[in-house]
Each structure stands twice: as C-alpha cells, then as structure tokens.
Amino acid sequence: MSHPDSSVSASAATPLADRFFRRGAEFLGCRYPVICGAMTWVSDPNLVAAVHAAGGFGCLAGGNTPPEILERQITETRERTGNCFGVNVIVIAPAYKAHLELIRSAKPPFIIFAGSFPHEREVRQVKETGAKVLCFASTQSIAERMIRYGADGIILEGSESGGHIGHVALSVLLQQVLFTCADKVPVFVAGGVGTARMSAHLFLMGAAGVQLGTRFAASTESCAHAKFKDMFLRAEARDAVSTPQFDSRLPVVSVRALRNKGHEEFRKLQLALVQQLEAGTIRREQAQMEVEKFWMGALRRAVIDGDVEHGSLMAGQSVGLVKCIESVAAIMNDLVTGTEAELQRVKATLA
Numbered sequence: 001m002s003h004p005d006s007s008v009s010a011s012a013a014t015p016l017a018d019r020f021f022r023r024g025a026e027f028l029g030c031r032y033p034v035i036c037g038a039m040t041w042v043s044d045p046n047l048v049a050a051v052h053a054a055g056g057f058g059c060l061a062g063g064n065t066p067p068e069i070l071e072r073q074i075t076e077t078r079e080r081t082g083n084c085f086g087v088n089v090i091v092i093a094p095a096y097k098a099h100l101e102l103i104r105s106a107k108p109p110f111i112i113f114a115g116s117f118p119h120e121r122e123v124r125q126v127k128e129t130g131a132k133v134l135c136f137a138s139t140q141s142i143a144e145r146m147i148r149y150g151a152d153g154i155i156l157e158g159s160e161s162g163g164h165i166g167h168v169a170l171s172v173l174l175q176q177v178l179f180t181c182a183d184k185v186p187v188f189v190a191g192g193v194g195t196a197r198m199s200a201h202l203f204l205m206g207a208a209g210v211q212l213g214t215r216f217a218a219s220t221e222s223c224a225h226a227k228f229k230d231m232f233l234r235a236e237a238r239d240a241v242s243t244p245q246f247d248s249r250l251p252v253v254s255v256r257a258l259r260n261k262g263h264e265e266f267r268k269l270q271l272a273l274v275q276q277l278e279a280g281t282i283r284r285e286q287a288q289m290e291v292e293k294f295w296m297g298a299l300r301r302a303v304i305d306g307d308v309e310h311g312s313l314m315a316g317q318s319v320g321l322v323k324c325i326e327s328v329a330a331i332m333n334d335l336v337t338g339t340e341a342e343l344q345r346v347k348a349t350l351a
C-alpha cells in the first residue's frame with residue numbers, strides 16, 4: 001500500500017494496464033475502471049468528485065437519504081464530475097420507492113441497485129431514463145437473473161466486503177460468475193480488494209474493473225469521523241465480522257462490520273423482533289424494516305458522530321490492508337501504477 005507522499009504519478013505510462021482497463025473505462029466513461037463503491041453516510045459529492053478527479057468512478061450513496069437532499073447531491077455531483085458518476089439505491093431501504101421516483105426526474109447517468117435485487121420492471125423503468133444499470137451479484141443465479149432483467153453490468157461482491165453482504169466468498173464467485181458472465185456484460189469485482197497486485201490479477205482473470213469501499217472510507221477526502229478512520233487503521237482483517245441470522249422467520253441481510261457493542265446491540269434487536277413475530281405483534285416486513293432502520297442509524301452514529309462503541313463500524317476484511325490515511329489521488333496512483341507493475345512482472349515471468 002502506498003504512502004501518502006508517493007511520488008509515483010498515475011499519469012505515468014501504463015501501456016499494459018491500459019489494455020486491461022479499456023473495456024471498463026469505456027463503459028463507465030472514466031479514465032480508470034476503479035470504482036469507489038457507494039458507502040452510506042460516507043459517499044457524498046465531495047468523495048465522488050475526488051474519485052472522479054483522480055480518474056476513477058464514484059457513486060453517491062442513496063442510503064436512506066431524504067429525496068430532496070439526494071436530489072441536491074445529484075445536482076452538485078453532476079456539476080463537479082461532468083455527469084460521470086453513479087447513484088446507489090438500496091432496494092431494502094425505507095426510502096427506496098421515493099428514490100426510484102427521484103431517478104425518473106433527476107436522470108443520473110448510472111444507477112446501482114444494492115442491498116437486494118430489483119424487480120425487472122424497476123430495471124426497465126430506470127433504463128428508460130437513459131441510465132446505465134449496474135446490479136450487485138452475490139451468487140451465480142442472481143448474476144444470471146440480473147443480466148436477464150437487463151443489467152448493463154454486474155458488480156460481483158464477495159462476502160469479505162464491508163456493509164451488507166452475501167454469503168459466498170469471492171474466490172468461488174470469480175469461478176462461478178466472472179468466468180461465465182464476463183463475455184456477456186462487464187463485471188466489476190468487489191470484496192477484499194485492497195492492493196494493486198490483487199487488482200492486476202483480477203484484470204487478468206477477466207474483470208472489467210474493481211470496486212473498493214473500505215480503503216476509500218479511510219481516505220483523506222472521506223467525511224467519516226476521525227475516530228471511525230482510526231478504528232480502521234488499528235483493525236485486523238479478522239476484526240471485520242458478519243452478523244448472523246437467528247431465525248428463518250426473520251430473514252436479514254448480513255452486515256460485515258468491526259466487532260463492537262453496536263454489533264452486540266444488533267443481536268439483541270434481532271432477538272426482540274423474533275419474539276414480537278412470535279407474539280404476532282409485528283409483521284415480517286415491518287421487522288425487516290426495523291432492522292434496516294437500525295443499520296442506517298447505527299452507521300450514522302459511527303461515521304458522523306464518531307460513536308465507535310455503539311455505532312456500526314461497517315468494514316470489509318480488507319481493513320487489515322489499510323495502514324495509513326491516504327488521499328484519493330494517492331490510492332488511485334497506487335492502484336494504477338501498481339497494476340501496471342504487476343502486469344509487467346507477470347509478462348516477464350511468462351517470457
């Protein structure tokens with residue numbers, strides 16, 4: 001991982017990497033197919049603009065943002081990026097329907113469906129606005145279904161990643177999805193990607209690009225509280241653990257975060273909700289909504305208020321690779337020039 005003072009510039013010649021970058025860069029309309037994944041409360045217009053300025057592709061986090069605020073963020077981001085950015089909407093968020101309405105009028109260039117998978121008609125409606133659609137895939141069947149629904153690209157995310165996660169490790173998904181779907185649509189790979197060397201090998205395997213969250217969350221331009229970033233610097237990969245599902249009557253999407261009291265409070269909430277389900281005092285959909293509200297609130301407490309004890313410290317296992325706070329430009333420099341260096345090394349090995 002590079003040091004903030006890295007003297008290597010992303011403008012250095014990267015002839016081999018450029019060949020591998022071409023498909024994803026043309027698809028996204030940016031210089032390098034390196035996506036800073038949307039992170040609720042973290043991915044604001046400032047972070048997205050910094051990623052764009054460094055040649056990458058940033059995504060605004062819809063999260064549960066009130067539509068009027070998200071609309072202002074879209075306008076600001078459009079101005080600062082020349083209309084090259086994505087908006088991430090969470091299918092299971094309470095504000096999801098309102099966000100879909102907003103997309104119809106605000107017409108951002110890319111929509112990323114996250115959290116769960118969208119209905120086919122929702123994909124169609126978004127595409128009718130002229131937007132390109134990216135969908136997350138955490139299993140082979142979801143990837144195939146999303147392509148059938150009309151997704152223009154796939155974000156293949158392994159269970160190592162931070163935030164809401166699937167259950168399958170990236171190593172298996174690469175074989176099930178990347179190797180079978182990359183000739184149909186561009187596949188961007190996420191989850192546990194922290195270094196240029198790893199990125200280079202993902203490009204060699206057929207990825208159109210890579211998506212990182214955790215490393216960018218700890219960047220200088222990330223609005224996350226200093227205490228939140230400090231926890232990232234101190235954490236080991238094994239500290240980023242996923243939440244269990246206690247009862248099949250209350251299906252929950254697992255979340256990966258650093259272990260703390262907030263993590264334990266989620267266990268208590270789940271048990272209380274299961275009891276209410278048993279007593280018939282709450283419906284399943286209501287209980288699931290309570291779970292999502294919990295995460296939105298807990299993440300805010302940690303990211304914005306700096307309550308690292310009771311808030312949610314969502315982080316991927318790649319947190320173990322984050323050793324210093326770097327600017328977005330330094331991260332991008334490292335990823336781009338390091339990818340070139342690794343590809344050159346592989347080429348020399350083969351020769």
Ligand SMILES: Cc1cc2nc3c(=O)[nH]c(=O)nc-3n(C[C@H](O)[C@H](O)[C@H](O)COP(=O)(O)O)c2cc1C
Pocket residue numbers: 036037038039040042061062063088090114115157160161162163164190191192193211212213214215217313314315316317318319
């Ligand atoms: C603090 C945090 C919040 C996140 N919030 C979202 C989100 O709102 N929407 C989403 O699609 N992914 C979210 N993610 C996942 C990232 O966009 C990205 O896919 C993931 O972090 C990649 O794995 P990595 O953490 O190993 O880099 C979040 C991740 C983190 C660390």
